Amino acid sequence: MSDQSVSRADSALGCQDLTKSFLGVRAVNGATFEVPRGQITALIGPNGAGKTTVVNILSGLMKSDGGTMHLESTETTNWESEKIARLGLMRTFQLSRELGGLTVLENLLVAPHDQPGEKLFNIFFRPGRVTKAEKAHVERALEVLRTYGLYELRDSRASDLSGGQKKLLEISRAVMAGPKVLLLDEPMAGVNPALIERIGGYILDLKAQGVTVLMVEHNLNVVEKICDHVIVLAEGRTLATGRLSDLRENKEVVSAYLGEVIDAGAIS
Amino acid sequence: MSAFWLYVFTLIFFLFDYFILAMGLNIQYGETGILNFAYIGFVAIGAYMTGAVSMPNSVGTGQHYILGLNMPFPFNLLVGGLSAMVVSVLVAFIALRRLRTDYLAMVLISLSLVFYDICNNYVPLFNGADGLYNVPSPLAGVLHLTTNSFTVVFALLTGVISLIMWWIMSRITRSPLGRTLRAIRDDDGVAAALGKSVFRYKLTSMMIGSFFAGIGGGLIIQFNTSFNPSAWLPGETFVVFAVIIVGGVSNNIGLLVGSLLVETMLVHLVAFLPAIPGHPGLILNIAAMMIGALLMVMLWFRPQGIVPEKLRRSPAAVAAATTSTDYAGIDEGVSHE
Numbered sequence A: 001m002s003d004q005s006v007s008r009a010d011s012a013l014g015c016q017d018l019t020k021s022f023l024g025v026r027a028v029n030g031a032t033f034e035v036p037r038g039q040i041t042a043l044i045g046p047n048g049a050g051k052t053t054v055v056n057i058l059s060g061l062m063k064s065d066g067g068t069m070h071l072e073s074t075e076t077t078n079w080e081s082e083k084i085a086r087l088g089l090m091r092t093f094q095l096s097r098e099l100g101g102l103t104v105l106e107n108l109l110v111a112p113h114d115q116p117g118e119k120l121f122n123i124f125f126r127p128g129r130v131t132k133a134e135k136a137h138v139e140r141a142l143e144v145l146r147t148y149g150l151y152e153l154r155d156s157r158a159s160d161l162s163g164g165q166k167k168l169l170e171i172s173r174a175v176m177a178g179p180k181v182l183l184l185d186e187p188m189a190g191v192n193p194a195l196i197e198r199i200g201g202y203i204l205d206l207k208a209q210g211v212t213v214l215m216v217e218h219n220l221n222v223v224e225k226i227c228d229h230v231i232v233l234a235e236g237r238t239l240a241t242g243r244l245s246d247l248r249e250n251k252e253v254v255s256a257y258l259g260e261v262i263d264a265g266a267i268s
Numbered sequence B: 001m002s003a004f005w006l007y008v009f010t011l012i013f014f015l016f017d018y019f020i021l022a023m024g025l026n027i028q029y030g031e032t033g034i035l036n037f038a039y040i041g042f043v044a045i046g047a048y049m050t051g052a053v054s055m056p057n058s059v060g061t062g063q064h065y066i067l068g069l070n071m072p073f074p075f076n077l078l079v080g081g082l083s084a085m086v087v088s089v090l091v092a093f094i095a096l097r098r099l100r101t102d103y104l105a106m107v108l109i110s111l112s113l114v115f116y117d118i119c120n121n122y123v124p125l126f127n128g129a130d131g132l133y134n135v136p137s138p139l140a141g142v143l144h145l146t147t148n149s150f151t152v153v154f155a156l157l158t159g160v161i162s163l164i165m166w167w168i169m170s171r172i173t174r175s176p177l178g179r180t181l182r183a184i185r186d187d188d189g190v191a192a193a194l195g196k197s198v199f200r201y202k203l204t205s206m207m208i209g210s211f212f213a214g215i216g217g218g219l220i221i222q223f224n225t226s227f228n229p230s231a232w233l234p235g236e237t238f239v240v241f242a243v244i245i246v247g248g249v250s251n252n253i254g255l256l257v258g259s260l261l262v263e264t265m266l267v268h269l270v271a272f273l274p275a276i277p278g279h280p281g282l283i284l285n286i287a288a289m290m291i292g293a294l295l296m297v298m299l300w301f302r303p304q305g306i307v308p309e310k311l312r313r314s315p316a317a318v319a320a321a322t323t324s325t326d327y328a329g330i331d332e333g334v335s336h337e
């Protein structure tokens, strides 16, 4: 099966027939989709559908058992996550993984690739170059922190942040690395409605800056408001792809996932 | 000079030497999260190699060892440090590439046991169980030092060397490199997801730490003029761990405090106490138990150590990364909103 709705030429990221089992549990079972470049795509599906596992595979954190994947025109199947990251794919984690012993500012400062100050030789023999790069990174990091409302917390230990603040930190750290493609695993889970609104705004801003976003999201209100494209995953397979309004007509999708949500009145 | 002052300067030597050793283990464990249970093996490599290159050709010395190059101080010491570093590269490729922390620790401890057995039993390498002795004292000839004045001069020299190493280490830990190592320590999955080559950084950290281990070991063999397997039982690694855990992981002052409390007071000071009549060795065993007890008390009540790790807050975080001349310029750039 291949995803017909987005052509490979318009796709920033995609996968074909991905499979992954954990001790006999088929978490991903043939997932196939393309993520349109420059748009916001939602990855939805019931709990345990394999969404996080797909994100883990696409970002290189886990190796798939089978199938292929690509980032832009590069085949990235079974690549290490550091290599995938360097191609411009950044991700956040469903359960926030802040660098707890570092400050908020330092969490961002880790992100830029190939910093001169990460090389021993430069530290001792080209201190000027290290200083210059560091200065630029600090300025940019403070700007990002201001944008995401974390500026006041810049010197706090990251492990001391609240759940919502950690979600913001994860996004701003990924943004600091200057991603082309951003995978967000439930960026709004456990966050109050005002902050959901704000995060939605940030994601739209990123889209405006040309970033391709794939976000796992359970809240269909959010999906409706900000996502251009939707991928429905159920039992590790791609059930359907397209616009949310089209998917509502799809009986299979409704019964697998949307039904319960619509019945529960989550979509106004 | 009285025996008292000799004791004092011996204690001073070990204070500074263990400060160097603690800094080396700290960059691996405290900054990068590598549980290097083979650390004492790298100290031994530094000691043996420093000795072996500074001694004359082994023929006719009554000892068996490799090299024997009559190499003068401080070049012999550098060879010691660099040898430990080279071996750490091999070890990193064996153990550090794929293994999880706990497996890694087991592999490292096994490697250090194997290496210990080789040194203890294979005589042509470093004279087997007898180890190296009659190692030439550095500078003794040049400065016309007696055995006693050598102790004083070398203890102070070690102090100077430890200050230089401290400067080098702070420069590293405060740089973006140090920050990336701490990111790997806190969560290497996140570091990888940010595009950091985790193995390459762990390798760098292993190499720097092992160089410090080798230098610290080289200083020991120079100070004692001998070194043999009884001086580096694999359990010694845990004394260095105790130094950094008691003093404070990732804090250089803490490492110095830990070195003073654990190494100077509990290991060496007690060694000079007169034996309890009828119970030779009892005091040393009590001291070993006290180190164990102290370690447990600290881990239970104050796991961050006596002098805990400092957060690197922003002006510092910036200054930090730089410690160089155009720091003032940076400060401006940052403090503006």
Ligand SMILES: Nc1ncnc2c1ncn2[C@@H]1O[C@H](COP(=O)(O)OP(=O)(O)OP(=O)(O)O)[C@@H](O)[C@H]1O
Pocket: A022, A025, A026, A027, A045, A046, A047, A048, A049, A050, A051, A052, A053, A054, A094
């Ligand atoms: N590391 C793992 N080890 C064993 N099983 C796993 C692992 N990760 C995921 N699974 C299993 O794989 C299936 C898919 O999990 P996954 O986390 O991808 O779901 P999800 O769609 O993200 O769910 P949710 O919406 O609840 O976050 C589940 O049955 C889960 O138990």
Ligand SMILES: [Mg+2]
Pocket: A051, A052, A053, A094, A185
């Ligand atoms: Mg999930």
